[in-house]
Amino acid sequence: MFIEIYLLIQVAIIPVLVSEFHLGLLEASLVATMPSIAALLMNIPSGFLADRFSTNHLLFASMLIEGVSALVISQTNSFWALVVGAACMRIASPIYHIPGLSQISRLAKPERMSRSVGLHNALGNVGSAAGLISLAFFLSTTIGWRGIYLFWSFPIIIWGFVLLTSSQLKIKQSKKRENPVVGRSSRLSLLFTPALLIFLAVVAIREIGGTGSSTFTTTYFVDVRNLSEITASLIFGLGPVTGIVGSLGGGYIAERLGARKALSWVILFCAVSLMTLSMATHLYLLATLYLTYTLFSSALWSPMNTIVASITPETDRGLSYSFYFFTEGLIDSIAPSIAAGVIELSSVWHIFPFSVAFFIASLVILQFLPRFQRK
Numbered sequence: 001m002f003i004e005i006y007l008l009i010q011v012a013i014i015p016v017l018v019s020e021f022h023l024g025l026l027e028a029s030l031v032a033t034m035p036s037i038a039a040l041l042m043n044i045p046s047g048f049l050a051d052r053f054s055t056n057h058l059l060f061a062s063m064l065i066e067g068v069s070a071l072v073i074s075q076t077n078s079f080w081a082l083v084v085g086a087a088c089m090r091i092a093s094p095i096y097h098i099p100g101l102s103q104i105s106r107l108a109k110p111e112r113m114s115r116s117v118g119l120h121n122a123l124g125n126v127g128s129a130a131g132l133i134s135l136a137f138f139l140s141t142t143i144g145w146r147g148i149y150l151f152w153s154f155p156i157i158i159w160g161f162v163l164l165t166s167s168q169l170k171i172k173q174s175k176k177r178e179n180p181v182v183g184r185s186s187r188l189s190l191l192f193t194p195a196l197l198i199f200l201a202v203v204a205i206r207e208i209g210g211t212g213s214s215t216f217t218t219t220y221f222v223d224v225r226n227l228s229e230i231t232a233s234l235i236f237g238l239g240p241v242t243g244i245v246g247s248l249g250g251g252y253i254a255e256r257l258g259a260r261k262a263l264s265w266v267i268l269f270c271a272v273s274l275m276t277l278s279m280a281t282h283l284y285l286l287a288t289l290y291l292t293y294t295l296f297s298s299a300l301w302s303p304m305n306t307i308v309a310s311i312t313p314e315t316d317r318g319l320s321y322s323f324y325f326f327t328e329g330l331i332d333s334i335a336p337s338i339a340a341g342v343i344e345l346s347s348v349w350h351i352f353p354f355s356v357a358f359f360i361a362s363l364v365i366l367q368f369l370p371r372f373q374r375k
Contacts, residue, residue: 002156003096004127013145015222021079025340032336035090040329042094047322050099062096063160067153074150098321105309118251118302125243132237195311200327202366207331209358212339220348235287242291243298250299259303269296271359278352
């Protein structure tokens with residue numbers, strides 16, 4: 001929950017930053033781009049760390065980095081210091097997610113993997129919702145957006161020390177390698193199967209569409225639909241609330257239909273709901289359609305994480321997740337700038353058909369993923 005508190009706040013305050021620091025959209029997009037680059041660079045090292053160190057040490061490090069970075073951001077009056085602080089903060093994400101998901105995949109029974117990941121993602125949505133709803137509160141006061149960073153930093157740091165002393169998490173990789181003499185190149189050849197490569201292609205293409213639209217959603221609400229910054233942030237903040245239901249539902253559907261088929265249906269519904277959103281004008285219809293979209297987009301993560309665990313060996317599960325998050329991070333780092341370029345050449349509205357096109361492309365490629373899954 002805590003690791004996701006600030007996940008969407010940088011994006012939600014883009015209209016506020018544009019006004020306060022007199023920025024263009026391309027400059028403002030650095031708030032989303034630079035943190036993604038920082039997370040990208042940390043993904044592969046986190047995979048090696050996850051397979052070699054105790055989970056509680058890595059989770060403590062992630063909480064400490066996030067909390068201290070939030071404290072720094074809360075005291076800055078410089079846009080570039082904000083960008084650097086946000087980039088440092090995002091380093092915490094792969095340090096948490098890769099060992100965390102690796103541990104879940106080892107502890108959960110195979111038939112309950114999707115449901116376990118769904119619960120994990122639902123709690124992440126609780127964190128995102130708490131951050132965005134509290135942001136709407138601080139924006140309505142004289143404290144402003146800096147207050148949100150100060151408010152959550154202390155409980156996050158305290159929770160880090162709780163994790164450090166927890167006996168429940170002092171677990172390293174559960175199984176030794178069956179063949180310790182296998183070289184690194186052989187391990188990578190076993191890891192990078194056609195199934196994994198196809199899946200990573202799906203992740204990359206879908207992420208362009210998802211990141212492009214989410215980065216400028218509040219900008220669209222404010223500039224095109226003439227909503228106030230507070231109203232836009234509030235609607236944006238309600239997204240993770242429906243994401244709680246979406247995450248739990250995604251885990252249940254993946255368990256019932258299979259991860260591949262569930263992911264196909266969810267991507268399709270994401271594309272349909274996002275295109276419908278672009279045609280809405282009334283406030284309540286905008287909010288309803290946006291929440292519908294976030295419901296389906298949150299349901300993506302359970303089948304995606306389950307697929308990673310199903311098509312990769314357990315002994316290299318941390319490294320498998322690191323390549324998965326590396327692919328996401330790579331796209332996250334460039335997609336906001338690509339989306340900003342599309343907007344600069346046309347209008348904010350065109351980000352919707354742009355995103356939908358990538359959703360459909362990822363759905364087509366997903367059909368080439370083998371139906372069998374390696375145990």
